[in-house]
Amino acid sequence: MTYRPAGAAESAGELFIDWFNDLDLSENAILIGFAVVIGIGGALGVVAFYKSIDLAYALFYRWPSRYISRVGIMAYRPLITAAGLTTAWWIMRRIGRGH
Numbered sequence: 073m074t075y076r077p078a079g080a081a082e083s084a085g086e087l088f089i090d091w092f093n094d095l096d097l098s099e100n101a102i103l104i105g106f107a108v109v110i111g112i113g114g115a116l117g118v119v120a121f122y123k124s125i126d127l128a129y130a131l132f133y134r135w136p137s138r139y140i141s142r143v144g145i146m147a148y149r150p151l152i153t154a155a156g157l158t159t160a161w162w163i164m165r166r167i168g169r170g171h
Contacts, residue, residue: 082090097105132152137145 133149136148140148
């Protein structure tokens with residue numbers, strides 16, 4: 073542990089680092105632990121991505137087809153697609169700066 077003056081407040085991050093260093097884990101154990109955490113985070117990200125696709129499909133395609141006639145759907149779907157493309161273009165133009 074590092075020297076700190078008496079009464080010095082420690083942040084939660086410093087306390088965690090001190091606790092983690094006191095465990096005296098090998099480098100391989102630390103790398104495996106990080107790999108597990110990153111793998112779980114990536115898997116949860118994939119699940120959230122697929123669930124958001126399902127939500128968008130239900131919200132923009134299945135739900136309106138219950139309330140709009142078949143002729144209305146034939147006009148609605150190209151309009152919603154154009155709105156999505158315009159939104160993506162705007163995001164890349166303004167936020168993404170053309171990347």
